[in-house]
Structures are given as structure tokens and as C-alpha cells.
Amino acid sequence: MTDDGDREHRYSEGQGFDDGYDDFTLEPPELKVDPSKVDPVDSRVLADILDRRNVDRDDVDVTSLMEVGLSYMQINRFEEATETFARAAQFAEEESLEAQEAWVNKGVAHAELEEFDEAIGAYREALRANERSEHAATAETNLAYALWEFGEVEEALEHAERAVEIDPRFPQAWYNRGFFLSERGLHEDAVNAYDNALRLGMRNADILEEKARALEELGQLEEAEEVQAEADELREQAEQEMVEEYDAGP
Structure with a gap:
């Protein structure tokens, strides 16, 4: 048997990232960006483009923006991923499934950086969007883990219980x-x-x-x-x- 000790919780996050994001792209057409003029690992490019043009919500393809964030995750650029998912959440319809998914993914990216307080905030935003949707159990599960890492063991169990109630x-x-x-x-x-x-x-x-x-x-x-x-x-x-x-x- 193995020693208990101060063991790490080998946690399976279960947020469902698809392994299919092999190509890295920055070409959501609504942003009208020439990819040849953009460094794909420039951590500020999306924020600069969106801030500079004050893009209307209807002019942004949130799905494409999410794919950019997932591509950042695939190459371990987690800081850039948090910024991209934050933009996706900003331009998604409030309380929509897209907004909730963006907040969940943002939390996962923060957790990868061991920024568990920010991860907790992102998961809470996801649950504020919808407490019973298809993404809610994932948000509750990931929130439970982040709370445990943050030292909030009792509250972590409460959210773990809620996750199995939902799904x-x-x-x-x-x-x-x-x-x-x-x-x-x-x-x-x-x-x-x-x-x-x-x-x-x-x-x-x-x-x-x-x-x-x-x-x-x-x-x-x-x-x-x-x-x-x-x-x-x-x-x-x-x-x-x-x-x-x-x-x-x-």
C-alpha cells in the first residue's frame, strides 16, 4: 500500500476539452484580422483588436473566439487562454450556454496556472449564468477542486455533492x-x-x-x-x- 502523507489529489477535471484542436488560428471573420499580420502567440492581440474597435456583440463569432482559447490551451499558453475566454464570456449572450462554457474554460485555464482564487471566481460566474445546464455539473466539480486547493475543504464537499445531484x-x-x-x-x-x-x-x-x-x-x-x-x-x-x-x- 502507498503512504497517505500529504498526497496530491489526482483530479480529473472533466471539462471536456476536445483533442481535435490541432490547428492554431486567429481568423474569426467578424474580427476582420489578417492572420499573416498577427503573431498567434501575442497575448494582447485579441484584447487590443476588440478594445480598439469597440466591437458590437453581434459582430463577434463567440464560437471562433472559444476555439482560439482552446488552441491556446493546447499549446499551454494559459494566460492568453484566460484573456481569450474572458472575451468570449464578454461577447456571449448573458446567461447563455456559450457564456457559461467560456467561464468554465476560463476557470480551467486559471487552475492550470494555480490561480485558484481566479478559478473560483470564474466557476461561480458560470454557475450564476445557469445552475442546472449541461455545463453546471462540470462547473460544480471544478469549483469543488479549486476550493479544495484554496483550503476551503468543507465548501468543496458541498459543491461536489451538488455536482452529483445535477448529473x-x-x-x-x-x-x-x-x-x-x-x-x-x-x-x-x-x-x-x-x-x-x-x-x-x-x-x-x-x-x-x-x-x-x-x-x-x-x-x-x-x-x-x-x-x-x-x-x-x-x-x-x-x-x-x-x-x-x-x-x-x-
């Missing part, structure tokens, strides 16, 4: 709920939460290790060892796949 089929929400319950010593409830996440398809080494720890705390040592062995096997498989991909080259 009981969201495995990342169950995983986080299990983690926060375990942190409070409620290991039996934590195991049940982990099992829900596993039943919903979230099977990886991280969640199995957390379940093994909770089982160990409950004194169920034999089952804990079995779960830990499965976690070790999955981690070894993942490491072997990484080695094989590296050896295969591009």
Missing part, C-alpha cells in the same frame, strides 16, 4: 466526492462514491489507489490489496504504452 452520471463528480469524503474520514461513503465512478467507466490507477486507501482505513485490508494491485497493473500498462509511443517516434 448523477458524471463519473468525475463521483470521484471528487469520494476524495473529499475520505478527507473528512467518511471512508465508507467514499468507497461508495468511487464505486459509482468506476461503474460509470472511470477506471484508472488514480481512482483505484484512492479506493484502496479508503478500504485500508476501513480495515478491509485484503480487498484494499487487491484494488491496489489492479491500480499498479494499470499504471504499469500506461507507462509501457508511453515507452512504446516514444520508441515509435512521430
Whole structure:
């Protein structure tokens, strides 16, 4: 078994970034920007363009702006991503799904920078837009994680609970709920939460290790060892796949 210690919460954010954003572009047509004259990693270009022209909300393609932000995320330009998602939220219809998605993504970008206070604010804005939409469970789950990182453990559990109430089929929400319950010593409830996440398809080494720890705390040592062995096997498989991909080259 692994030592509890000051372990990091291996958190699965579940915000659903698509891996399909392979091309980086700055060409929302409504902005009338010549991409050949724009440095795509200039962190101020979008803000400058929008501020300079005082663009009307109807003249901005928010979807294209969101894709720019996601492209920044793909190349780990998180500061630029926060600015771009803020612009998307500004020009989206208030309380729309687009606005909510922009706020959620902005929070994720801040979390990547470990700016958890800003992430908390962004997730709260997302929930202010709509507390029951398709993005609300993700916002609640991510807010719970940011609050935990910020030291607000009790409130983190409240939002983890709310996430599973909104979408009981969201495995990342169950995983986080299990983690926060375990942190409070409620290991039996934590195991049940982990099992829900596993039943919903979230099977990886991280969640199995957390379940093994909770089982160990409950004194169920034999089952804990079995779960830990499965976690070790999955981690070894993942490491072997990484080695094989590296050896295969591009």
C-alpha cells in the first residue's frame, strides 16, 4: 500500500476539452484580422483588436473566439487562454450556454496556472449564468477542486455533492466526492462514491489507489490489496504504452 502523507489529489477535471484542436488560428471573420499580420502567440492581440474597435456583440463569432482559447490551451499558453475566454464570456449572450462554457474554460485555464482564487471566481460566474445546464455539473466539480486547493475543504464537499445531484452520471463528480469524503474520514461513503465512478467507466490507477486507501482505513485490508494491485497493473500498462509511443517516434 502507498503512504497517505500529504498526497496530491489526482483530479480529473472533466471539462471536456476536445483533442481535435490541432490547428492554431486567429481568423474569426467578424474580427476582420489578417492572420499573416498577427503573431498567434501575442497575448494582447485579441484584447487590443476588440478594445480598439469597440466591437458590437453581434459582430463577434463567440464560437471562433472559444476555439482560439482552446488552441491556446493546447499549446499551454494559459494566460492568453484566460484573456481569450474572458472575451468570449464578454461577447456571449448573458446567461447563455456559450457564456457559461467560456467561464468554465476560463476557470480551467486559471487552475492550470494555480490561480485558484481566479478559478473560483470564474466557476461561480458560470454557475450564476445557469445552475442546472449541461455545463453546471462540470462547473460544480471544478469549483469543488479549486476550493479544495484554496483550503476551503468543507465548501468543496458541498459543491461536489451538488455536482452529483445535477448529473448523477458524471463519473468525475463521483470521484471528487469520494476524495473529499475520505478527507473528512467518511471512508465508507467514499468507497461508495468511487464505486459509482468506476461503474460509470472511470477506471484508472488514480481512482483505484484512492479506493484502496479508503478500504485500508476501513480495515478491509485484503480487498484494499487487491484494488491496489489492479491500480499498479494499470499504471504499469500506461507507462509501457508511453515507452512504446516514444520508441515509435512521430
